[in-house]
Amino acid sequence: EAKGQGRNRAASFNWSLKERFNRVHEIETGLRRALDGGELKLLFQPIVDLESGRIDACEALLRWDHPVLGPIPPSEFIPIAEGMGMIEAMTGWVLREACAAAASWPGDVRIAINISPASLKSNELPANVIAALLESGLSARQLELEVTESIFLDDSGQTNAVLRELQRIGLRLALDDFGTGYSSLSYLRSYRFDTLKIDQSFMAGVSANAEDRAIVRAIGNLARDLAMDTVAEGIETQDQLAHAREAGFTNVQGYLFSRPVPRDRIADLIAAGPLEGAERPEPMRPSR
Ligand code: C2E
Ligand code: MG
Numbered sequence: 679e680a681k682g683q684g685r686n687r688a689a690s691f692n693w694s695l696k697e698r699f700n701r702v703h704e705i706e707t708g709l710r711r712a713l714d715g716g717e718l719k720l721l722f723q724p725i726v727d728l729e730s731g732r733i734d735a736c737e738a739l740l741r742w743d744h745p746v747l748g749p750i751p752p753s754e755f756i757p758i759a760e761g762m763g764m765i766e767a768m769t770g771w772v773l774r775e776a777c778a779a780a781a782s783w784p785g786d787v788r789i790a791i792n793i794s795p796a797s798l799k800s801n802e803l804p805a806n807v808i809a810a811l812l813e814s815g816l817s818a819r820q821l822e823l824e825v826t827e828s829i830f831l832d833d834s835g836q837t838n839a840v841l842r843e844l845q846r847i848g849l850r851l852a853l854d855d856f857g858t859g860y861s862s863l864s865y866l867r868s869y870r871f872d873t874l875k876i877d878q879s880f881m882a883g884v885s886a887n888a889e890d891r892a893i894v895r896a897i898g899n900l901a902r903d904l905a906m907d908t909v910a911e912g913i914e915t916q917d918q919l920a921h922a923r924e925a926g927f928t929n930v931q932g933y934l935f936s937r938p939v940p941r942d943r944i945a946d947l948i949a950a951g952p953l954e955g956a957e958r959p960e961p962m963r964p965s966r
């Protein structure tokens with residue numbers, strides 16, 4: 679019986695490899711068309727100030743609805759775009775779209791954009807950033823680029839040069855998914871990151887695990903002492919919100935406040951003012 683199971687598993691493995699190959703191929707051909715053909719969309723998710731309830735920033739999140747395959751998550755198509763050498767064109771598009779949206783928002787709400795490691799190795803990135811700022815009229819301080827720890831695996835010096843150039847232009851830098859990657863605290867010394875975003879997996883665990891609570895508190899203390907803003911991502915429950923507050927995080931982001939929403943909807947959310955409950959001692963309630 680064990681043998682039969684093994685054979686079945688092997689057969690389904692081969693099948694899924696073939697399927698996967700076909701899917702990757704379809705995504706590759708589709709991506710070239712998608713970028714020019716308007717199939718890519720940006721959604722925006724609020725990043726909320728924990729004290730005032732105001733929207734400090736919004737994160738731009740890429741969406742692709744494939745005409746045949748349906749919605750494809752960015753975690754699947756972005757690595758493929760990187761492999762095809764298309765990521766810089768895609769990043770350029772995201773930068774222009776997101777900065778144009780942010781320039782229309784009231785106040786000085788920032789826009790946060792995810793930058794993949796491959797983009798940081800390209801010297802096209804600073805030029806794309808400058809073009810997006812000039813076209814939109816957005817100020818550099820309103821643009822924050824989110825990078826992950828994995829960028830530091832590249833020791834060619836190119837990533838370092840691009841990061842310095844972006845800081846020289848006046849952009850803000852955020853370290854995303856902090857605590858899961860190739861974590862080394864020395865990055866926090868070498869670069870002045872403006873914002874630290876703790877990985878969602880820690881917030882997901884705070885209600886059940888003392889270990890996750892300890893890590894969240896430690897990161898909150900560290901970031902405060904280094905004068906960095908701190909974002910607790912993936913906040914879905916009041917309990918998680920309470921832990922983020924207790925750990926001294928400055929900002930929160932998650933479905934409890936809002937899912938990623940289209941450009942029109944985010945403008946309404948920003949215009950509506952502080953999310954409810956901000957002035958109260960009790961935790962904030964989700965906005966609808
Ligand atoms: P990320 O930058 O860490 O983005 C946060 C992810 O968490 C997003 O997933 C967001 O939709 C999701 N999220 C937000 N609040 C909650 C919550 O309360 N609960 C849960 N379970 N999830 C929540 P998404 O949009 O699927 O993006 C996944 C990743 O893809 C992003 O992780 C980012 O690394 C990458 N990505 C997205 N857009 C872009 C882009 O324009 N360029 C690049 N290079 N990467 C992107
Ligand atoms: Mg603030």
Ligand code: MG
Nearest residue numbers: 737792824854
């Ligand atoms: Mg991000």
Ligand code: MG
Nearest residue numbers: 854855875911
């Ligand atoms: Mg993240």
